[in-house]
Amino acid sequence: MTHSKYPILFSPLDLGFTTIKNRALMGSMHTGLEELENGFERMAAYFAERARGGVGLIITGGISPNLEGGAGAKLSNDDEVAEHRLVTEAVHGADPEVKICMQILHMGPLARNENPVAPSAVRSRIASHTPRELDAAGIEKQISDIVNCAVCAQKAGYDGVEVIGSAGYLLSTFLVEKTNLRTDEWGGSYENRMRFPLEVMRRIREAVGPNFILIFRIAAMDMLQGGMSWEEIVLLARRMEEIGVNIISTHFTWHESAVPTIATMVPRAAFTQVTGRLKKELTIPLITSNRINMPDVAEAVLARGDADIVSMARPMLADADLVKKAFEGREDEINTCIACNQACLDHTFNGMEVSCLVNPRACHETKLNYEPTTAAKKIAVVGAGPAGLAYAEVAARRGHQVTLFDAASEIGGQFNLAKRIPGKEEFYETIRYFNKMIEKRKIDLRLNKKATADMLADGGFDKVVVATGISPRMPDIEGIDHPKAVSYIDVIKGLKPVGRKVAIMGAGGIGFDVAEKITHAGKSSALDVDIFAKEWGIDFENHPRGGVTGVEPIVARADREVTLLQRKTTPVGRGLGKTTGWTHRITLARRGVKMINGVEYLKIDDQGLHLRINDQYEILDVDTVIICAGQLPLRDLFDQLVELGIEADLVGGAYEAMELDAKRAINQASYLAAAV
Numbered sequence: 044m045t046h047s048k049y050p051i052l053f054s055p056l057d058l059g060f061t062t063i064k065n066r067a068l069m070g071s072m073h074t075g076l077e078e079l080e081n082g083f084e085r086m087a088a089y090f091a092e093r094a095r096g097g098v099g100l101i102i103t104g105g106i107s108p109n110l111e112g113g114a115g116a117k118l119s120n121d122d123e124v125a126e127h128r129l130v131t132e133a134v135h136g137a138d139p140e141v142k143i144c145m146q147i148l149h150m151g152p153l154a155r156n157e158n159p160v161a162p163s164a165v166r167s168r169i170a171s172h173t174p175r176e177l178d179a180a181g182i183e184k185q186i187s188d189i190v191n192c193a194v195c196a197q198k199a200g201y202d203g204v205e206v207i208g209s210a211g212y213l214l215s216t217f218l219v220e221k222t223n224l225r226t227d228e229w230g231g232s233y234e235n236r237m238r239f240p241l242e243v244m245r246r247i248r249e250a251v252g253p254n255f256i257l258i259f260r261i262a263a264m265d266m267l268q269g270g271m272s273w274e275e276i277v278l279l280a281r282r283m284e285e286i287g288v289n290i291i292s293t294h295f296t297w298h299e300s301a302v303p304t305i306a307t308m309v310p311r312a313a314f315t316q317v318t319g320r321l322k323k324e325l326t327i328p329l330i331t332s333n334r335i336n337m338p339d340v341a342e343a344v345l346a347r348g349d350a351d352i353v354s355m356a357r358p359m360l361a362d363a364d365l366v367k368k369a370f371e372g373r374e375d376e377i378n379t380c381i382a383c384n385q386a387c388l389d390h391t392f393n394g395m396e397v398s399c400l401v402n403p404r405a406c407h408e409t410k411l412n413y414e415p416t417t418a419a420k421k422i423a424v425v426g427a428g429p430a431g432l433a434y435a436e437v438a439a440r441r442g443h444q445v446t447l448f449d450a451a452s453e454i455g456g457q458f459n460l461a462k463r464i465p466g467k468e469e470f471y472e473t474i475r476y477f478n479k480m481i482e483k484r485k486i487d488l489r490l491n492k493k494a495t496a497d498m499l500a501d502g503g504f505d506k507v508v509v510a511t512g513i514s515p516r517m518p519d520i521e522g523i524d525h526p527k528a529v530s531y532i533d534v535i536k537g538l539k540p541v542g543r544k545v546a547i548m549g550a551g552g553i554g555f556d557v558a559e560k561i562t563h564a565g566k567s568s569a570l571d572v573d574i575f576a577k578e579w580g581i582d583f584e585n586h587p588r589g590g591v592t593g594v595e596p597i598v599a600r601a602d603r604e605v606t607l608l609q610r611k612t613t614p615v616g617r618g619l620g621k622t623t624g625w626t627h628r629i630t631l632a633r634r635g636v637k638m639i640n641g642v643e644y645l646k647i648d649d650q651g652l653h654l655r656i657n658d659q660y661e662i663l664d665v666d667t668v669i670i671c672a673g674q675l676p677l678r679d680l681f682d683q684l685v686e687l688g689i690e691a692d693l694v695g696g697a698y699e700a701m702e703l704d705a706k707r708a709i710n711q712a713s714y715l716a717a718a719v
Contacts, residue, residue: 049338049369051345056099056328056352058289060254061202063352064140065099066345067366070332070356071146071205072387073104074406075396077116083126087133088408093359094137097366100352101134101141102205102258105148108192109185112213113148114155118192124199131200144203144256145196147189151213152222153298155394160185162217162239163224169211169299182229185213186243193247203256206243209294214240215262218279221269233275241282248287256290258330259283263293263317266300266581270589277324284327290352292330293318295590302579302591303626305357307382308466309334310572312344316583317590319349330354336361336380336469338369355380357387360399360406375479378402379472385706388622401473403710413717416442420505420719423448425494425680428456430695430708431510432477437716439484446487446502448494454478456512457696457705460535464556465567496683506719507689509681510712513674513696518548522647523670531557531671542666543603546652548644549671550609552619555627557669558607562634564599574599578630600634606663607631608654612641 046053056063074089076082090101106127107113118127127145134143152161152174160181161174177185193204208214216222217239223230229238244259251257261280265271271279280291295314296304303309311334318331328351335341341353358365361380368377378401386398386405399405404412420443424435427449439445453459455474462470481488499507515530517523531553533539541561547554568575576583577597581590609615615638616628631638645653645660652663676697684691692715695708 046370048372049342052338052342052353053370058256058328061142061256063099063142065097065366066352067098067100067341068330068352068354069093069098069101069359070330070354071102071104071207072356072360072397073391075390075394076406077104077106079396082116083129085406085409087129089406090130090143091133091137092363092408094134094141094143095367096359096362096364097370098141098359099366101143103130103143103145105146105150105207106192107154108147108149109188111156111158111160112154112185112188113150118145118195118199119188120195121198124195127196127199127201135200142202142256144205144258145199145201146205146207146260147192147196148207149185149189149213151211151216153211161213161222162229163222165216165222165224167211167299179227182239186239186246189243190246190250194250197251197255203258203289204247205258205260205292206240206247207260207294208240209260209262209265209297211297211299214243215265215297218262218275219265219267219270221267233278237279237282240279241286244283244288245286253287257288258290258292259288260292260294262295262297263321264295264314264581264586264590266296266302266304266591267589268591268593270297270591272588273586277321280321280325284325288327290328290330291321291325292354293321293332293350295333301625301629302581303623304333305382305388306384306623306626307469308569308575308626308630309382310569310575311336311340312349313572313575315344315347315349317586319347320586322348322350328352332356334382336382337377338365338374357382357399360387360397361402363405375475376483378476379469381469381473383620384622385620389620392621398710400706400709401476403713411714411717413437413440416719419443421503422446422506422508422719423494423499423502423504424508424510425449425499426456426510426512426695426697427451427454427488427490428510428512428695428708429458429705430512430697430712431456431508432480433709434508434510434694434712434716435486436477436480436484437713438719439486441716441719443719445484446489446504447481448489448492450491450493452491454481454488454490460532461556463535464560465563466559466569467556468567468569494680496680496687496689499684500687500689507684507691508715509678509684509691509693509697510695511677511680511697514677515670516673516675517670518644518672520644520646525647525668527651527666528647528668528670531669534669535560540667541603541669544665545603545605545667545669546663546665547605547607547669547671548652549673550607550615550638550640551671551673554607554609554671555616555619555631557671558605558631558636559627561669562601562603562605562631562636564601578633596633598630598633604635606637606639606665608642608644609640610642610644615640
């Protein structure tokens with residue numbers, strides 16, 4: 044029966060020997076569980092929950108075929124096969140129709156170990172070591188090990204494997220001239236450079252037989268100057284089809300590329316048109332990916348003919364039931380991925396366990412559960428920012444009677460500031476989700492209501508949770524009350540005018556957001572693929588080698604001179620997220636924002652902002668000084684409750700307000716509410 048709203052998304056895909064029940068794929072993400080002592084039990088719970096959530100196909104995080112190919116989990120022997128069987132049995136037990144494929148990831152020159160290998164001794168700018176050039180015997184070993192890994196995956200009960208041939212990992216480094224300097228049969232002409240990935244896939248197909256899903260992940264646009272040409276990509280994909288690959292999965296970058304592809308500033312489904320172009324050249328199905336976070340976006344991609352399968356990786360961290368909710372018409376209940384990367388990719392690249400800012404249960408399904416309460420309490424939550432909303436939702440879900448107070452006229456707290464920053468429009472989705480949860484969980488929401496200690500004392504509450512957030516810290520310098528000095532909150536909300544010459548005191552996340560807002564001109568590039576492409580030098584139309592034009596990106600900017608200042612002596616922006624911080628630094632630099640560290644603030648007066656930089660006295664001639672100098676926890680209410688002898692918990696910014704941290708706030712609130 045055809046689904047009325049998403050007919051293509053919920054149509055089966057026939058591969059001949061097997062059928063994928065729908066076109067929704069949970070794409071590969073490394074979780075950090077792979078290397079833990081009880082990691083496979085936790086992975087089993089994590090993947091099984093997504094299988095129950097309605098997805099048609101799952102691809103695991105990358106598993107190395109040998110020690111030199113990675114830094115953690117590998118699959119090469121029977122003991123490791125037994126561990127992986129925990130995962131496949133859990134998934135097939137949750138839903139026998141769901142297919143799960145294991146990604147084989149040989150990191151090549153990016154391997155986090157002392158002995159990385161590559162076709163040539165060319166060090167990546169993001170790698171720790173120069174790789175060792177493989178000799179003929181070394182190449183044969185790597186091929187054999189990858190094939191053995193695929194055979195082990197088949198023994199472990201996987202329905203197939205995906206081999207990653209993109210991103211700057213081993214297979215892709217054979218394909219590109221800048222990383223393959225060889226002059227033997229594995230280098231030189233493109234025919235020779237293709238040989239390694241083709242030989243890998245040909246031998247895997249030979250070893251596993253015809254009835255095993257074989258996916259090759261191709262760099263359909265690698266975003267590298269001197270990367271692969273469109274003709275080379277098409278030729279490689281066609282050869283893969285000829286040797287028996289069932290599905291081509293398109294990937295859109297190397298990790299060292301200076302083009303964002305997955306940050307929240309990237310428009311939804313920005314790159315699917317590239318997959319659509321490749322689809323016209325092949326007869327086997329194609330997977331597309333990147334910033335497809337809601338079912339209507341997925342259906343539109345499929346309807347355009349851009350792909351046969353849509354990969355939604357991080358969106359299924361954010362909501363394990365995304366596909367099920369879409370099928371049942373409950374889209375407004377989807378906890379949407381906002382592409383912040385703070386708890387997923389930033390954790391991965393810092394060697395930490397992965398989770399999700401909007402869903403702390405992700406990858407923690409065996410540790411954090413919201414069991415129905417056996418003793419319902421009447422709970423007051425004061426503050427409807429991220430921490431208060433998370434606490435109220437979890438407590439009410441478990442059966443507690445929750446009243447949620449906020450002095451503002453809308454829920455969201457600091458998220459209401461974030462959503463106003465160009466490139467952060469996805470925060471509207473989180474506020475939409477919590478509004479729906481307030482209705483669904485029957486939370487008594489009282490807006491425009493400043494809760495007092497006496498009112499709470501008289502309210503008959505069994506428990507009070509204080510999530511009152513923060514107040515901006517005003518530094519103790521002369522002239523801080525001068526008309527030129529304004530708070531970041533007033534600037535973001537548009538309550539105070541901003542002059543043409545501006546100094547921003549503080550270069551944390553908020554300072555960068557403010558700089559983004561006041562230097563931005565025109566439509567947000569996060570909402571327009573053409574503007575985004577121009578800002579990052581991408582040529583979707585002509586697809587030059589690597590997909591990037593090589594010309595200076597075109598960045599619209601407001602007519603302002605902006606200086607971003609910080610007291611720390613470390614480089615400005617060093618503390619931003621690992622996988623997104625560089626994008627903000629580049630964007631502001633292209634808009635002419637000056638960034639200065641090691642600053643001592645002296646005073647603000649009619650002349651401007653007085654500073655000491657490297658023992659030199661300076662005056663910045665500015666019209667406006669925007670104060671982004673940190674936050675202080677708002678704890679007055681908590682202190683008053685304690686004085687009255689009322690039990691109260693502090694969560695979120697009210698608990699700790701060093702840097703605004705929604706990830707920590709939601710995590711802390713969710714664990715507390717799970718235990719009450």
